[in-house]
Amino acid sequence: MGTFILRRLLFMVVVLVGMSVITFSLTHLVPGNPARLLAGQHASEEEVHAVAVLYGLDRSVPTQFWIYMNGLLHGDFGMSLTNRRPVMEDLRQFLPASIELTLAAILIVVVIGLPVGLVAGVRRGKPSDHILRFLTVGGVSMPIFWFGIILQIVFYKQLQLLPIGGRLGILDTEPTQVTGFYLIDTLLDGDLSTFGSALVHLILPAATLAAGSLAVVTRMMRASVIEVLDADYVRTARAKGLSRAAVLRRHVFRNALIPTTTVLGLQIGALLAGNVLTEVVFNWPGIGLYAVNGIKNLDYPAIMGVTLVISVIYVFVNLLVDIAYVVLDPRISFGGAAAR
Amino acid sequence: MSEPVLPVSTVDALADTPPMLRRKPRNLLRRLLTNPLSAAGLILVCLAVVAAVLAPQITPSDPLAMTLENRLAPPSAEHWFGTDDGGRDILSRIIYGTRSSLLTALGILAMASILGTIVGLVAGSCGGWVDEGLMRITDMFLAFPALVLAMGLAATLGPSLFNAMIATAIVWWPWYARLARGQTLQLKHEAFVEAARIAGASPIRIAIHHILRNCLTPIIVQMSLDIGYAILTLASLSFIGLGAQAPTPEWGSMVSIGRDYFLDQWWMVTFPGLAIFISVMAFNLLGDGLQEALSPRLRR
Numbered sequence: 001m002g003t004f005i006l007r008r009l010l011f012m013v014v015v016l017v018g019m020s021v022i023t024f025s026l027t028h029l030v031p032g033n034p035a036r037l038l039a040g041q042h043a044s045e046e047e048v049h050a051v052a053v054l055y056g057l058d059r060s061v062p063t064q065f066w067i068y069m070n071g072l073l074h075g076d077f078g079m080s081l082t083n084r085r086p087v088m089e090d091l092r093q094f095l096p097a098s099i100e101l102t103l104a105a106i107l108i109v110v111v112i113g114l115p116v117g118l119v120a121g122v123r124r125g126k127p128s129d130h131i132l133r134f135l136t137v138g139g140v141s142m143p144i145f146w147f148g149i150i151l152q153i154v155f156y157k158q159l160q161l162l163p164i165g166g167r168l169g170i171l172d173t174e175p176t177q178v179t180g181f182y183l184i185d186t187l188l189d190g191d192l193s194t195f196g197s198a199l200v201h202l203i204l205p206a207a208t209l210a211a212g213s214l215a216v217v218t219r220m221m222r223a224s225v226i227e228v229l230d231a232d233y234v235r236t237a238r239a240k241g242l243s244r245a246a247v248l249r250r251h252v253f254r255n256a257l258i259p260t261t262t263v264l265g266l267q268i269g270a271l272l273a274g275n276v277l278t279e280v281v282f283n284w285p286g287i288g289l290y291a292v293n294g295i296k297n298l299d300y301p302a303i304m305g306v307t308l309v310i311s312v313i314y315v316f317v318n319l320l321v322d323i324a325y326v327v328l329d330p331r332i333s334f335g336g337a338a339a340r
Numbered sequence: 341m342s343e344p345v346l347p348v349s350t351v352d353a354l355a356d357t358p359p360m361l362r363r364k365p366r367n368l369l370r371r372l373l374t375n376p377l378s379a380a381g382l383i384l385v386c387l388a389v390v391a392a393v394l395a396p397q398i399t400p401s402d403p404l405a406m407t408l409e410n411r412l413a414p415p416s417a418e419h420w421f422g423t424d425d426g427g428r429d430i431l432s433r434i435i436y437g438t439r440s441s442l443l444t445a446l447g448i449l450a451m452a453s454i455l456g457t458i459v460g461l462v463a464g465s466c467g468g469w470v471d472e473g474l475m476r477i478t479d480m481f482l483a484f485p486a487l488v489l490a491m492g493l494a495a496t497l498g499p500s501l502f503n504a505m506i507a508t509a510i511v512w513w514p515w516y517a518r519l520a521r522g523q524t525l526q527l528k529h530e531a532f533v534e535a536a537r538i539a540g541a542s543p544i545r546i547a548i549h550h551i552l553r554n555c556l557t558p559i560i561v562q563m564s565l566d567i568g569y570a571i572l573t574l575a576s577l578s579f580i581g582l583g584a585q586a587p588t589p590e591w592g593s594m595v596s597i598g599r600d601y602f603l604d605q606w607w608m609v610t611f612p613g614l615a616i617f618i619s620v621m622a623f624n625l626l627g628d629g630l631q632e633a634l635s636p637r638l639r640r
Contacts, residue, residue, distance in 0.1 A: 018480035022489075026496045137377075137628075141621035143572060145579050146595055146613030149602055153610075157603050273487035277576055281599070292580045295495050307492035311484045 004326070008319050019311050023304045024068050077308070078301035082294070087305035091287060095309070096180025097167060098275050098286030104206035105271055106264075109214045114260070117221025118253060124226055132218070139215025144274055148208035148281035155204060163201050165282035172197045205282040209274050213267040220263040224256035231255070258328050265321025272310045371633040378629025384622030392438040399432035403589040412605050422607035425597065426587060430607065433589035434615045440590050441619065444505045445570035449563045451509035456516025457552070457559060463517070464524025465547045475521065478514040486511045487573060494582040501574075501590065504583040508573050512566070519562055523555040557634060564630045568623035575616045591616045 039051040052058045059067070071078065077087035120132045155162040163169060167182055172194050175185035183202070186195035228234060229252060237247045276288035283289065287306045294302035373379045391398065400419075407427035415422045421430035463474040481489070493507035524547075527533055533550050541549070577583040578592030586597055591612045598608030 014476075015480060015483045018477075019483065022480070022484075023492065026492055134377075137621060137624055138617075141568060141572070141617060141624050143575055143579075143592075143595070143613060143616045143620070145576065146609065146616065149595070149599060149609050149613070153602060153606055157606075269485035270487075273485045273491075276488070276491065276580065280580060291491065295491075295499070295581055298495075300496065303492055303495045307484075307488055310488045314485050315483055 005319075005323065008322060012315055012319055015315055016312065019308065019315075020069060020072055021065075023308050024065055026300075026304060072308075077305035080294075080302045081299040082297045082302070087301050090290060090302065091305055091309055094285060094287045094290045097182075097284060098272075098279070098288060100181045100183065101202070101205055101209060101278065101284060101286060102268075102271050102275060104202050105209040105213070105274075106268070108206055108210040109217050109264070109267070112210075113214050113217035114221055114253075114257070117218040117260070118225050118248070118256070120218070120222040121225025121229065121256070122248070122252075124222075129222075132222070136215040136219045139211055139218075142211060144208055144212055145277040145281050147211055148204070148278055151204050151208060152281070162204050165201075165205075165284065167198060167201050167285060168194065169197050169201070205278050205284050208281065209271060209278045212274065213264075213271055216267055216270075217260060217264055221256060221260045224259045225252060228252050228255045258325065261324055261328060262321060265318060265324070268317045268321075269314045272314060275310075368630075368633055372626075372629045375629055375632070377625050378632075381622045381625030381627075381629060384618065385626050388438050388442065388619050388622065391435050392442050395436050395439055399429075399435045401429045401432050403428060403433040403436040404587060405429075412601065412608075414605075415607055421611040422605070424594070424608055425601065428587070430594070430611055433594060434591065434612055436589040437591045437594065437612065437615065438619070440501060440584060440588070441571050441574065441616075444501060444574050445567050447505045448509045448512060448570045448574070449567060451506070452512035453516045453559055453563055455509070456513035456518075457520040457555065459513065459517040460520025460522075461524055461547055461552060461555070464521040464528065465543060465551065471521075474517070478517045481511065481514040482518075484511070487576060490573060490577060491580070491582065494577055499582045499585060501578070501584040501588070504574055504577040507582075508570065508577070512570075515566075516559065516562065519558060520555055523558055524551050527551045527554055561627075561631050561634050564623070565627035568620040568627065571616065571623065572620050 039048045043051070049058075075088050077091065079085070080087050080090055083090070116132065120129050123129050152164055156164040168174065173191075175182060175189045175191060175194060175198075178185050178188055182198035183195065186192075186198055234247060234251050237251050242250075275286060276291055278284065279286045279288035280292050287309065291303055291306035293299075294306070372382055405428060407423075409427070410419075410423055411425055411427040413419055413423040413427070419429050419431065421434065424430055424433070459474055459478065463471040490504075490507045490511045493510055494504045497503035497507060528551070533546060536546050536550050574583055575590075575592030575595075578590050579596045581593075581596065584590030584593045586593055594612035595609050595616075598605070598612065602609045
């Protein structure tokens with residue numbers, strides 16, 4: 001187990017270096033003159049040259065790569081071209097909002113997806129199972145940005161139940177910044193009404209973000225439940241007289257959870273990417289909205305910073321999923337002798 | 341197939357009855373139509389293709405023609421899906437949008453599958469450090485969340501539908517490389533490949549005539565599963581401003597423009613979004629059906 005984690009960590013370092021090579025190539029080897037881009041459209045030749053010298057853009061490519069990597073290692077993602085602030089500072093400011101949204105979506109996926117998948121698997125072939133199959137195909141086919149807008153039309157415009165976007169209402173005061181998660185910070189402030197507002201603002205974006213992954217996870221859970229139901233140990237458990245509920249809870253649910261966890265882990269990548277689209281629709285001030293504003297202003301350091309941060313989180317989460325896999329399934333050991 | 345050297349051509353003939361399932365087209369169609377969901381997918385896909393091909397003939401009006409006195413008109417007998425901020429007919433724009441969606445999605449799949457298949461075929465055939473090197477590069481690309489990397493690439497290349505297509509293809513080829521490599525490794529030790537090798541066929545001939553031909557079925561199945569996601573990815577990139585630029589009739593950018601008006605002019609986002617939704621779903625249903633009909637063992 002220890003060597004397994006060590007090996008994975010080592011591979012993670014390799015992947016991270018590879019990622020920085022890719023993002024470096026994107027920012028530094030693009031057709032066109034990055035210095036001109038940095039200096040702005042109306043800069044004179046001298047200004048462009050000054051910028052090139054300032055950012056080391058006049059040096060050789062390997063030197064530039066060295067400077068870039070050195071910067072990354074020190075948490076320097078470069079300067080945002082729009083607000084002239086270090087990208088790192090921007091990311092630190094916007095990241096908590098994205099993580100809060102993603103966690104809320106994961107919560108929805110787990111709380112709804114796992115039980116529904118279990119029920120569908122148990123009731124295989126019944127009408128409710130068919131309806132669910134149709135819904136899950138719909139869920140993965142739906143453009144989430146469009147789904148978000150439809151939710152806004154229904155719940156904001158028509159029913160007037162939920163806010164249209166943002167993290168708080170206009171009249172709410174922002175909580176003192178501690179964790180950056182409004183749900184936690186408002187509680188730390190003891191401000192229940194703002195907590196309620198933050199919660200209400202979270203519902204639609206989280207539901208939008210969760211929709212696609214919910215479909216995938218439910219489908220996976222259903223498939224694994226069906227597979228587990230056929231397993232010998234389930235028949236044995238039934239034969240020895242365990243109640244239906246106990247068999248489902250102790251044997252079926254737990255074992256079906258193992259492959260589903262992997263899929264859930266892979267979905268985190270989709271959720272992080274979905275953040276970009278969801279945040280635009282709901283004007284949610286996270287790194288996704290930051291990236292899209294960067295796109296509008298051709299702010300390459302900002303875009304690459306977001307790309308890199310999301311990818312690093314993704315790689316890290318995948319490592320955690322692999323470890324969780326071992327913890328959940330006692331049959332898998334990475335000492336060499338796998339019992340499977 | 342008309343090689344003068346007898347053994348090789350005999351082996352080529354052998355390769356024509358490969359281990360992969362090869363069914364008659366009529367048989368395949370019947371299998372697809374027995375499942376109501378796949379049948380629905382097939383019909384919708386056919387409709388989309390017809391709409392794309394016949395767009396100029398069947399659209400009620402020019403998708404780019406502005407009639408400002410008629411802007412933001414709700415759905416009516418004249419404009420079934422209403423008009424947009426430039427008074428353009430939304431139905432016509434959606435029909436024309438079918439063209440760009442289908443063409444760019446096919447473009448992505450063609451580029452990604454060709455590049456990926458070449459890489460996978462070379463890696464699997466050569467083995468050794470070539471395999472190791474190529475597959476580590478592949479892993480590197482797979483470590484990124486696809487849409488995010490595509491976003492970064494498309495932003496660097498500059499916002500346009502063509503660049504969005506290139507960016508998505510660059511993100512997608514590794515999946516095909518993995519698939520092709522896996523198939524190659526499997527086929528490499530099949531009797532008909534061994535026979536070809538003994539008969540003196542060159543490695544390149546083996547790779548192309550024996551291995552590639554038998555890789556094609558799973559690759560085509562994968563393409564049919566991916567085409568819906570290709571449409572979705574392109575629409576998403578267009579939505580955040582990285583794909584087609586207004587006023588090009590493209591579904592993702594139509595939703596993006598409609599977002600400025602959606603509270604009062606709901607039709608501007610609803611119908612283009614529905615077009616994306618239905619076409620992606622149609623391709624997904626068809627892809628699922630094809631996968632089941634062609635290779636029941638291959639499950640994602």
